[in-house]
Structures are given as structure tokens and as C-alpha cells.
Amino acid sequence: MxxxxxxxxxxxGKTATAVSLASVARARxxxxxxxxxxxxxxxSRWLDVEPDGEAVLGLSDLLDGVASGDVTLDQAVVEARAAEEDRPELDLLAADEALLFIERELGGDGATDRLRTVLADARERYDLIVLDGGPAITALSANALYAADVVLAPVTLSSIALDGIARLRQLVELANEQGHALRALYLPTGADARLRETRELLDVMREAFGSFPDGDVLEPVRYSSxxxxxxxxxETIAEYADTARAETGRGDRAADRAVEDYGAVLDALDRIQERTRD
Ligand SMILES: Nc1ncnc2c1ncn2[C@@H]1O[C@H](COP(=O)(O)OP(=O)(O)OP(=O)(O)O)[C@@H](O)[C@H]1O
Ligand SMILES: [Mg+2]
Structure with a gap:
């Protein structure tokens, strides 16, 4: 998926969500x-991989080389974490500087399926592929939409929370009109249930989009320092939680809470995958 x-x-909270989902899925x-x-x-930095560092070729070379077919996924993938006893390796397609310049390349008409093509082989090799997008609507973010089965939009619960959601929703509808079967999900992040504003905005969102599984609003990821x-x-959140447990025996409550909350998001993704198989 x-x-x-x-x-x-x-x-x-896009990056926190992407890296944490990857880490908790790996821990599973x-x-x-x-x-x-x-x-x-x-x-990339969170996983201690410097952009333009270890990989022979970066993501932008990969996107560039699709047409010619002379750049392979293996050349661009970095092993960010090696396999351990109970965990497989964690692979990363790191960002590189040239991503800044790929826009023009992808901007041409019909270039929305470049990333999808790049990831076609990867689909077979991985249980889960997570894309961490930047804060902009770009040709690359359009490529991400067209490559994905699920668009997961983190949303902070502040009074401007719903800004931008409408635009994302339009883009998802557009993709689906063109024959995609894209599911949009909203993930409230950094939620503090003690705040009245948080509870009210959560209600507004649930009213607008419905609660998962039939609606699109997931259970919030709580605030975690x-x-x-x-x-x-x-360290990823799963690693951080493990380190804390090894060091103190009791572990770190905030870390455990985040692992639990992102685990619930993975459970929701599993449900979607099961449904599409039926
Ligand atoms: N559940 C959470 N609890 C507490 N802090 C959080 C939570 N999720 C994210 N944060 C914090 O919020 C800040 C922004 O998060 P993050 O970098 O993941 O956002 P982003 O959407 O990826 O940002 P950008 O748009 O710049 O890519 C970070 O300091 C992160 O640690
Ligand atoms: Mg980010």
C-alpha cells in the first residue's frame, strides 16, 4: 500500500506522521x-541520512531517469536502518537538492504519473510505502497523489485547521474522476483533549467529513513531547520508546503514547487494505 x-x-505534523508510521510499521x-x-x-535528516549523501543517485535522478529506464530503484534506495533480529531493514528514498529543480521537469502535461512509475516495482517489495510531502501544492505533490492508494492529511486542531483541506479534497476528487481510487483520510495531530477549542474543532471536522471507518476523520494523534x-x-519514535525502556525500565509515557496512536493509524490502513482485497 x-x-x-x-x-x-x-x-x-506531516514528517512526524510519515517517519512515525514507517517506524511503528517496521517494529511490527x-x-x-x-x-x-x-x-x-x-x-531524511530524522533518520540521520544527509541529503545528497549515501545514495549513488537521488530521488530526482530516479524521477528524471524513468523515461530512459537507466536508473533503478536500487541505486537510489538507502538502507536507513539495517535489519535486526525482530525487524526488517528500513529503506529510504532520501530527498536531494535537485528536488528543488524537478518542478519544471514534472510541470509538463502528463507528467503526473512519474512517481507512480518509479514506485511500481517497489509495491511488490514493500508492505508499506510512505511518502512525506512538502508544504506546497507542486507538480511533485500531484505526483504523490497519483501514486498513492491513500492520502493521509495531518491537520492541526487550531481555528484555521480546515484551511487547505477543501483544496486537497478537490485534488483528490479530480484524481478519482480520472479513474483513480484514492481514499482521503484526515489525521488530527497534536491534539490536547483538555482544550475546549480542540474538542470543538474535532466535532466540526467529524461533522463535515464523518468518522472513520465510514467517514474520513481518524482518531487524533495526541500531543507528544x-x-x-x-x-x-x-531516533524514530519506536526506537526512542525502546531506548527509554532499556534505560529506565519504565519507559517514556509520551513516547509510548505516540507509538500507540500511530499504531492505531496503521490499524486503520490495514482495514482499508482488507476492504479493497474483498
Ligand atoms: N503529535 C504531536 N505532538 C507534539 N508535537 C508534534 C506532533 N506532531 C508533530 N509535532 C511537532 O510539530 C512540529 C511540526 O511537525 P512536522 O515537522 O512533522 O510538520 P510538517 O507538516 O512536516 O512540516 P513541514 O510543512 O515544514 O514539512 C515539529 O516540531 C514536531 O515535532
Ligand atoms: Mg515536513
Whole structure:
């Protein structure tokens, strides 16, 4: 399954969501590929992979080389985490600087399926492919939409929460009119249920889009201070939770909460996958 984490609004938790879903899925034994589509390269850095570092060729070379077929996925994939006893490796298509310039290349008509083509082989090799998009509507974000089975839009629960959601919804509808079967899901992030504003906005969203499974609003990912701490130590949230447990025995409650919440998102994705198989 290919999940595109995207929302053109900045700082809503896209990267935290993409990296955490990848890490919790891996902790469940799944083979995961994380694709960093953002020239800011936050997801790559979170996994301690410098853009334009280890890979022989970057994502932009891959997107560029599709037509000629002379660039393979293997040349561009970095093993961000090696396989361990109970966990397979975690693979990454890291962002590279040239992603900034790929726009013109992709901007031409009909270039919306470039990423889809790049990932066609990867579909067989991974249980889950997660795309981390940047904060803009670009040719690359359109490519992400057209490559994905599910568009997962993190949304912060502030009074401007619904900004941008309407636009994303239009784009999803457009893709579906063109024959795609794209499912849109909204994931409230950083939710603090003690705040009245949070509860009210959650109600507004649920009213507008319905609650999962029949509607599109997932259970929120609660506020967790462990996410920024994990970024600081370049550990994924699953790794951070493990380290805390090894060090203190009790573990870190905020980290465990985040692992649990992102685990619930993975459960929702599993349900969608089961349904499409039926
Ligand atoms: N559930 C959460 N609880 C607490 N903090 C969070 C949560 N999710 C994300 N954050 C924090 O919010 C900030 C923005 O998150 P993130 O970088 O994931 O957003 P983004 O949408 O990827 O941003 P950009 O648009 O720049 O790519 C980060 O400091 C991150 O640690
Ligand atoms: Mg980001």
C-alpha cells in the first residue's frame, strides 16, 4: 500500500506522521520504504541520512531517469536502518537538492504519473510505502497523489485547521474522476483533549467529513513531547520508546503514547487494505 502524507499547510505534523508510521510499521515486522519528497529533507535528516549523501543517485535522478529506464530503484534506495533480529531493514528514498529543480521537469502535461512509475516495482517489495510531502501544492505533490492508494492529511486542531483541506479534497476528487481510487483520510495531530477549542474543532471536522471507518476523520494523534525529543536524537519514535525502556525500565509515557496512536493509524490502513482485497 502506498500512503501519501500530505497537506500543503506547513508544520501540521506531516514528517512526524510519515517517519512515525514507517517506524511503528517496521517494529511490527513490516518491510517499509519511506520516500522523502520534501527538499527540506526533514524525514531524511530524522533518520540521520544527509541529503545528497549515501545514495549513488537521488530521488530526482530516479524521477528524471524513468523515461530512459537507466536508473533503478536500487541505486537510489538507502538502507536507513539495517535489519535486526525482530525487524526488517528500513529503506529510504532520501530527498536531494535537485528536488528543488524537478518542478519544471514534472510541470509538463502528463507528467503526473512519474512517481507512480518509479514506485511500481517497489509495491511488490514493500508492505508499506510512505511518502512525506512538502508544504506546497507542486507538480511533485500531484505526483504523490497519483501514486498513492491513500492520502493521509495531518491537520492541526487550531481555528484555521480546515484551511487547505477543501483544496486537497478537490485534488483528490479530480484524481478519482480520472479513474483513480484514492481514499482521503484526515489525521488530527497534536491534539490536547483538555482544550475546549480542540474538542470543538474535532466535532466540526467529524461533522463535515464523518468518522472513520465510514467517514474520513481518524482518531487524533495526541500531543507528544517525545516526537521532538526523538528528532533531536535522530531516533524514530519506536526506537526512542525502546531506548527509554532499556534505560529506565519504565519507559517514556509520551513516547509510548505516540507509538500507540500511530499504531492505531496503521490499524486503520490495514482495514482499508482488507476492504479493497474483498
Ligand atoms: N503529535 C504531536 N505532538 C507534539 N508535537 C508534534 C506532533 N506532531 C508533530 N509535532 C511537532 O510539530 C512540529 C511540526 O511537525 P512536522 O515537522 O512533522 O510538520 P510538517 O507538516 O512536516 O512540516 P513541514 O510543512 O515544514 O514539512 C515539529 O516540531 C514536531 O515535532
Ligand atoms: Mg515536513
Amino acid at each position: 502506498i500512503v501519501s502524507v500530505q497537506n500543503q499547510k506547513g508544520g501540521v 515486522g513490516q518491510r517499509v520504504l519511506l520516500v522523502d519528497l520534501d527538499p527540506q529533507a526533514s524525514a 517525545a516526537l521532538s525529543r526523538a528528532y533531536g536524537t535522530r
